[in-house]
Amino acid sequence: MAKYLLLGFFLLLGFISTCQAQTGDSLKTQNGAHRYLLLSKTGTLSRFRIYPGETITFKRFKDEGLRTQTLLDVRGNSFYIEGLEVPLKDVEKIRLRNHTGGRKVANFAGLFLKTAGTIFTLVGAVNTLTNLNDKADRQDGLQTMGSAVLLYAAGEGLHVLRKGTYTLNEKWTLKVMEMY
Numbered sequence: 001m002a003k004y005l006l007l008g009f010f011l012l013l014g015f016i017s018t019c020q021a022q023t024g025d026s027l028k029t030q031n032g033a034h035r036y037l038l039l040s041k042t043g044t045l046s047r048f049r050i051y052p053g054e055t056i057t058f059k060r061f062k063d064e065g066l067r068t069q070t071l072l073d074v075r076g077n078s079f080y081i082e083g084l085e086v087p088l089k090d091v092e093k094i095r096l097r098n099h100t101g102g103r104k105v106a107n108f109a110g111l112f113l114k115t116a117g118t119i120f121t122l123v124g125a126v127n128t129l130t131n132l133n134d135k136a137d138r139q140d141g142l143q144t145m146g147s148a149v150l151l152y153a154a155g156e157g158l159h160v161l162r163k164g165t166y167t168l169n170e171k172w173t174l175k176v177m178e179m180y
Contacts, residue, residue, distance in 0.1 A: 006073045010028050017078055018110025019152075025090060027156070033175055034178070034179040035052075035073075035074040035075065035089070035175055035177065035178050036050060036051045036052070036074060036173055036176075036177075037049070037050040037051075037056075037071070037074055037174060037175070037176060037177075038050075038174070038175045038176075039094055039166060039174050040173055040175065040176045041171060042168030042170065042171055042172075043171060044174060047171040048096055050071060050094075051071070052071050052073055052074060053059060053070065053071065054099055055069070055070055055071070055106075056068070056071045056079070056081070056094070057069075057094070057096075057097070057111075058086070058091050058092075058093060058094050058095070059091070059092050059093040060086065060092060061090055062090070063093050066093065066095060066165075067081075067120055069081035069082055070082070072116065075176075076125060076176070077089070078172065078176075079098060079176075088174050088175070091127060091168055091174055092167065092168060093165055093166065093167050093168065094165070094166050094168065094174060095099060095117075095164065095165045095166070096164050096166070096179070097164075103161065103164065105127060106158045106159075106161040107158075107159070109155075109158050110154075110155045110156070110157070110159040110161075111155065112155070112178060113149075113151050113152065113155030113158065114152050114153050114155030114156065114159070115155075116148070116155075117148045117149065117150075117151035117153075117154075118148075120144055120145075120147070120148030120150075120151065121145050121148040121149060121152065122143030123148075124141045124142065124143075124144030124146075125141070125143060125145060125147055125180050127140060127141030127144060128141030129141075139142070143145075143177075
C-alpha cells in the first residue's frame, strides 16, 4: 500500500512540475474609440443611435421645456452640449425626428394635406366672395372651405406624429455605447 502511495505522490509531483503556468494576457484592454448614445426599448429590437455631431432634443428633470442642441461628445455616463455636461440620469425625455419610415410618410402626408387644405380654403373663399348673389355657388364655396379646413386639421394631426417623444423609464433606456 505504501508503495502505491509513494508512486502516486511521485506521479503527482511530476504532473505538477510539467503543467504550464497561466500567464497574464499581454494584450491591453482597449478604450472605446467611438462612443454614441443608444435609445433602446426593453425586450425588443427597437433602438435608435445618436452620434456626436447630430442634433439632440431632450428634457432634463429640472428644465421646463425641451432643449435642442448639437451633441458634442459622449463620455462615461454623460454627454456634452455646448460646454454643458448632462448626466444620463438627469435626462427625462428624448425626442427623435423622422427616424422611421412611418414617420417620414406621416410628415409627407401631413405636408400634402396642409397644402391641399390651404389651396382649397382659398378657392372656397374666392368662390364665396365672387358669388354673393348666387346662393347655390356660395353654398358650394362654404362647403369647399369647410372640407378644406378638415384637410388642414388632418395634416396638422399627422405632423404631430412625425416627432416621437420618448420618456425614459423601465420601457425606454438611454445608454452610452462604445465601438472599438
